Amino acid sequence: xxxxxxxxxxxxxxxxxxxxxxxxxxxxxxxxxxxxxxxxxxxxxxxxxxxxxxxxxxxxxxxxxxxxxxxxxxxxxxxxxxxxxxxxxxxxxxxxxxxxxxxxxxxxxxxxxxxxxxxxxxxxxxxxxxxxxxxxxxxxxxxxxxxxxxxxxxxxxxxxxxxxxxxxxxxxxxxxxxxxxxxxxxxxxxxxxxxxxxxxxxxxxxxxxxxxxxxxxxxxxxxxxxxxxxxxxxxxxxxxxxxxxxxxxxxxxxxxxxxxxxxxxxxxxxxxxxxxxxxxxxxxxxxxxxxxxxxxxxxxxxxxxxxxxxxxxxxxxxxxxxxxxxxxxxxxxxxxxxxxxxxxxxxxxxxxxxxxxxxxxxxxxxxxxxxxxxxxxxxxxxxxxxxxxxxxxxxxxxxxxxxxxxxxxxxxxxxxxxxxxxxxxxxxxxxxxxxxxxxxxxxxxxxxxxxxxxxxxxxxxxxxxxxxxxxxxxxxxxxxxxxxxxxxxx
Numbered sequence: 329x330x331x332x333x334x335x336x337x338x339x340x341x342x343x344x345x346x347x348x349x350x351x352x353x354x355x356x357x358x359x360x361x362x363x364x365x366x367x368x369x370x371x372x373x374x375x376x377x378x379x380x381x382x383x384x385x386x387x388x389x390x391x392x393x394x395x396x397x398x399x400x401x402x403x404x405x406x407x408x409x410x411x412x413x414x415x416x417x418x419x420x421x422x423x424x425x426x427x428x429x430x431x432x433x434x435x436x437x438x439x440x441x442x443x444x445x446x447x448x449x450x451x452x453x454x455x456x457x458x459x460x461x462x463x464x465x466x467x468x469x470x471x472x473x474x475x476x477x478x479x480x481x482x483x484x485x486x487x488x489x490x491x492x493x494x495x496x497x498x499x500x501x502x503x504x505x506x507x508x509x510x511x512x513x514x515x516x517x518x519x520x521x522x523x524x525x526x527x528x529x530x531x532x533x534x535x536x537x538x539x540x541x542x543x544x545x546x547x548x549x550x551x552x553x554x555x556x557x558x559x560x561x562x563x564x565x566x567x568x569x570x571x572x573x574x575x576x577x578x579x580x581x582x583x584x585x586x587x588x589x590x591x592x593x594x595x596x597x598x599x600x601x602x603x604x605x606x607x608x609x610x611x612x613x614x615x616x617x618x619x620x621x622x623x624x625x626x627x628x629x630x631x632x633x634x635x636x637x638x639x640x641x642x643x644x645x646x647x648x649x650x651x652x653x654x655x656x657x658x659x660x661x662x663x664x665x666x667x668x669x670x671x672x673x674x675x676x677x678x679x680x681x682x683x684x685x686x687x688x689x690x691x692x693x694x695x696x697x698x699x700x701x702x703x704x705x706x707x708x709x710x711x712x713x714x715x716x717x718x719x720x721x722x723x724x725x726x727x728x729x730x731x732x733x734x735x736x737x738x739x740x741x742x743x744x745x746x747x748x749x750x751x752x753x754x755x756x757x758x759x760x761x762x763x764x765x766x767x768x769x770x771x772x773x774x775x776x777x778x779x780x781x782x783x784x785x786x787x788x789x790x791x792x793x794x795x796x797x798x799x800x801x802x803x804x805x806x807x808x809x810x811x812x813x814x815x816x817x818x
Contacts, residue, residue: 331463331464331469331494332463332468332469332470332494332496333496334469334495334496334497334528334529334530335529335530337427337469337496337497338496338497338530338553341401341426341427341469342370342371342401342426343370343401344553345370345371345401345554346370346543346547346553346554346555347368347369347370347371347543347554347555347557347568348369348370348371348372348373348499348532348554348555348556348557349361349364349369349371349372349373349556349557349561350373350534350556350557350558350561351373351374351375351376351403351405351429351431351473352375352376352558352562353375353376354375354592354594354595354598355375355562355595355598355599356372356373356374356375357375357394357591357592357595358394358395358396358399358585358589358591359582359585359586359588359589359591359595360565360582360585360595360599361399361402362396362398362399362585362588362589363565363578363581363582363585364561364565364568365398365399366581367565367566367567367568367569367571368566368568368569369561369565369568370401370554370568371401371402371403371554372399372401372402372403373402373403373404373405373429374392374393374395374402374403374404374405374425375392375405376405376406376407376431376434377392377393377404377405377406377407377417378406378407378408378442378444379406379407379408379410379413379414379416379417379418380408380410380413380417382406382417382420383413383416383417383420389420391592393421393424394589394591395424395425396589400426401426402424402425402426403425403426403427403428403429403471404418404421404424404425404427404428404429405428405429405430405431405473406418406428406429406430406431407430407431407434407439407442407444407445408430408444408458409442409443409444409448409454409458410458411457411458411461411462412461414430414458414461414462415461415462415465415466418462418466418468418470419465419466422466422467422468425468426468426469427468427469427470427471427496427497428462428466428468428470428471429470429471429472429473429499430455430458430459430462430470430471430472430473431444431445431473432445432446432448432449432455432472432473432474432475432490433445433446433473433474433475433499433501434446435475435505435506435507435508436508446474446475446505447505449474449475449477449486449505452486452489455489455490455493456489456492456493459472459490459493459494459495460493460494463493463494463495464494469495469496469497470493470494470495470496471495471496471497471498471499472490472495472497472498472499473498473499473500473501473534474486474487474490474498474499474500474501475500475501475503475504475505476500476501476502476503476504476516476519476520476523477504478504480518480519480522483519483522483523484522484523484526487500487523487526487527488526488527491527491528491529495529496529496530497529497530497531497532498523498527498529498530498531498532499531499532499533499534499556500519500520500523500524500531500532500533500534501515501534501535502515502516502517502519502520502533502534502535502536503515503516503535514535514536515534515535515536516535517533517535517536517546517549517550520533520535520550520552521549521550521551524550524551524552525551530553530554531550531552531553532552532553532554532555532556533546533547533550533552533554533555533556534555534556534557534558537555537557537560537567537660538560538660538662539560539567539570539660540567540568540569540570543555543557543567543568559660559661560660560661562598562599562602562603563602563603563605563658563659563660563661564578564658564659564660565578565582565658566578566658567660571658572653572657572658572659573657573658574635574638574656574657574658575603575604575606575607575634575656575657575658576631576632576634576635576638576656577635578603578658579599579600579603579604579631579634580628580631580632580635582599582600582603583596583624583627583628583631586624587624593622596627597619600618600627600631601615601618601619602661603658604618604634605661606655606656606659607634607638607655607656609655610655611634611637614630614633614634614637617630617633618630618634638656642656758775760775760776760777760780761774761775761776761780763780764777764779764780766779766780769781769794769795770794771793771794771795772792772794772795773792773793773794774792778795781794781795781797782795782797785797785799786799789803
């Protein structure tokens with residue numbers, strides 16, 4: 329029997345929440361959570377925090393876990409591969425949140441290096457230890473967030489194992505670990521539905537949400553208890569309200585929350601550039617200006633300036649019927665869907681780029697020329713995003729080639745420097761004429777090092793003025809002393 333019943337916790341503490349703001353590094357900080365709550369987010373997660381660093385670093389704790397009485401219900405998320413550290417980190421904040429969550433879904437390379445997130449997916453025994461240890465020792469419920477496997481059956485088995493640890497809620501991101509970046513693709517609601525049908529605890533769904541209608545459709549299709557939204561919320565924090573407010577109004581409201589609950593400039597800048605993504609495509613001068621600002625009042629003034637620029641454009645615009653949202657309204661970012669034909673063409677172009685660049689890798693000007701040639705040779709029917717993708721790939725290769733050339737030049741320079749040092753050493757210090765490889769003594773009469781010279785002197789009973797070894801003279805002195813002693817005795 330679980331320590332905390334999942335459905336009791338969901339109903340009584342979380343108020344049967346359906347609309348959930350996901351944990352996002354440098355994004356789901358307190359001001360953004362408060363803005364999202366204003367627009368119908370019923371449950372919020374903190375940004376993902378590293379349990380090990382959280383335990384040992386007080387500065388990290390102060391910067392990454394910030395909350396207030398109005399910031400409830402709240403679940404704090406940690407990443408960890410250590411049962412003791414995860415529990416200890418959770419114990420430090422269990423009185424300031426409603427539950428703690430273990431991140432088992434992060435697919436980024438930093439998670440691979442840190443051995444956490446989705447890269448624990450195959451280590452079921454370790455996951456079981458981490459979660460069961462926390463469930464047994466914490467006063468508050470424990471939850472988890474996972475990604476799916478390609479196979480639905482294995483995903484269900486994985487979810488059941490996680491449930492068996494005694495956790496109260498499971499969030500399922502319907503993408504695999506490999507679905508990230510340009511390979512993000514669509515999430516599988518079928519996987520989520522299968523997990524929901526197999527488990528006896530509340531399940532939250534994550535993936536394929538662009539608007540409020542998608543939220544309703546997801547709950548209907550999967551039967552999940554709630555829907556978690558990440559990236560779409562960053563472009564439209566009012567998504568759960570079914571609204572598309574003006575970007576400048578949302579941005580200004582966010583800055584008011586920032587004044588009340590200060591956060592890092594990195595978070596502020598990231599949020600504003602996502603909110604104004606489409607606006608800055610048209611008003612590049614304002615984008616450049618915003619990027620240089622660091623003061624809150626100056627940022628607010630810039631937002632008002634953006635508002636005036638948009639209102640002026642709206643007045644001069646002719647009303648036209650268009651299914652698309654106006655660019656000044658908050659709206660989710662839609663990733664371009666690539667057809668099989670365009671995918672093949674892109675792969676062919678990538679191969680062409682690699683071949684061309686490899687021909688003249690040593691010549692930066694040739695690299696630039698090949699990029700220019702590729703730009704002209706692109707199929708005109710190819711979508712702009714496709715062209716940009718291929719050209720971006722080409723430029724990445726170009727940068728890598730330049731970096732390799734730089735490393736190669738540096739290594740060659742070091743080798744040449746070492747060769748010069750050795751040559752200078754040989755010229756300055758000639759080798760000993762004996763059996764060793766030591767430098768010879770500069771004043772040695774026999775062109776030997778001290779050790780070889782000493783052996784020769786003792787063997788041949790001679791002197792070396794250069795090394796000041798006077799063996800023959802010593803013998804002569806001893807013979808003279810003996811003669812003197814004999815004469816004295818006689």
